[in-house]
Amino acid sequence: MNNIFTNEKIRPELRAGLKKIHFSQPTKVQEEVIPVLLERKNVVVQAVTGSGKTHAFLVPILNEIDEKLEYPQAILTAPSRELSEQLYQVARQLRDAASLDISIAHFAGGSDRERQMKKINNRNPQVIIATPGRLHDFVEKKILFLDHVQNFVIDEADMTLDMGFLADIDFIAQRLPKTVTFAAFSATIPVKLSNFLRKYMSQPEQIVIDNPAVISPTIKNDLIDIGGKNRKRILYQLLTMGQPYLALVFANTKQTVDELTKFLQEQGLRVAKIHGGITERERKRTVREINDGQYQYVVATDLAARGLDIDGVSLVVNYEIPRDLEFVVHRVGRTGRNGLSGHAVTLIRAEEMNRIAGLEKMGIHFDFVEIKNDELVPRKHYHSRNERSSDSYTVDNKVNGYVKKAKKKRKPGYKKKIKRVIQQDKAQKNKIEQRHKIRKAKQQRKRKRDNNS
Structure with a gap:
């Protein structure tokens, strides 16, 4: 297979930039994903952290940006401040190595909102890297306009689901042009996530990257x-x-x-x-x-x-x-x-x-x-x-069995085992309940902020 980093569909500046940051041999995910996104096809990629997926979508996205058009042309989301900041730094590194005049902006919750708004006023970003909540906020308040977005990437999609941000992604996706190319990258593809992605992607390319070395031999x-x-x-x-x-x-x-x-x-x-x-x-x-x-x-x-x-x-x-x-x-x-x-x-x-x-x-x-x-x-x-x-983790039936046997005489330590299993069962249920409460509280606080603003 030809080296995708030397493919003539990639701008010469980007090819030189990749070489400058010592990207000579593409990983498996880069080999498979970059050609698909260069063809502007929707794609769902299952690949673990460390597989090289970030450059698999950054290369084709930066390749397509028209530097003369000063409006948002690509949006990349990550579910946390840290992950979005990391993605922002990697994108800037590749842009600078390729000497491209592309405006890249980072918008994340927990950071100074006013300062981020000033950046938009100074120069409209061509690539936006953001957390879903802050992006939702800026689009809803008409601080950002998405009329000309060509690419939309959801990075760490399973974590986006886990953290309760799919509603924000849904809000954004509904306001994108019908011609936008969607790409989702995830370590796992739960059913709920798969159903959500199907809403916006008609028969996307499905790429699964097996990682045989799950744990490094070192x-x-x-x-x-x-x-x-x-x-x-x-x-x-x-x-x-x-x-x-x-x-x-x-x-x-x-x-x-x-x-x-x-x-x-x-x-x-x-x-x-x-x-x-x-x-x-x-x-x-x-x-x-x-x-x-x-x-x-x-x-x-x-x-x-x-x-x-x-x-x-x-x-x-x-x-x-x-x-x-x-x-x-x-x-x-x-x-x-x-x-x-x-x-x-x-x-x-x-x-x-x-x-x-x-x-x-x-x-x-x-x-x-x-x-x-x-x-x-x-x-x-x-x-x-x-x-x-054994079904030891599915504790309910086991707890019932232990409780029925608790009245019989047992060896020392048996009652402690009963107590421990019951406590663990309660703790597990409490954790799940607490998680739902936290998500609900976050949604209520968000609605309250939106009503007050």
């Missing part, structure tokens, strides 16, 4: 069954027995991140935290301090950590398994970069083994280990792999 990926031990204590032991250069601990909620940060600080560790509840200024300061080497330990949520560029992570700890198993790939991929060795450790209890089976089906391999004399040593897990297909 990463040692360990699994610890903590049994009845205190999870926080095990975490502290892991973080201190090997003195990692930089350890990144992942938890599922802001509350857990706060609790872990406080606990580890009380043990005398200097710990930074990153989650959606901290201000943008605090977030930027924290990341700067981490990269300056002021912290050895960072506790974060998945959504807050996506898009943040933190160098030198030598250890990743999955304090708990994420609800979306795909996030394990993103978490573990934070270590072992640039050919360096890395280490990831996942903490589980026996009733979570079926989730590990799900991860193994995705191609993620774990080594069972245990802590002995402040060292991680291999162990043979007492649960056979065949037993992992």
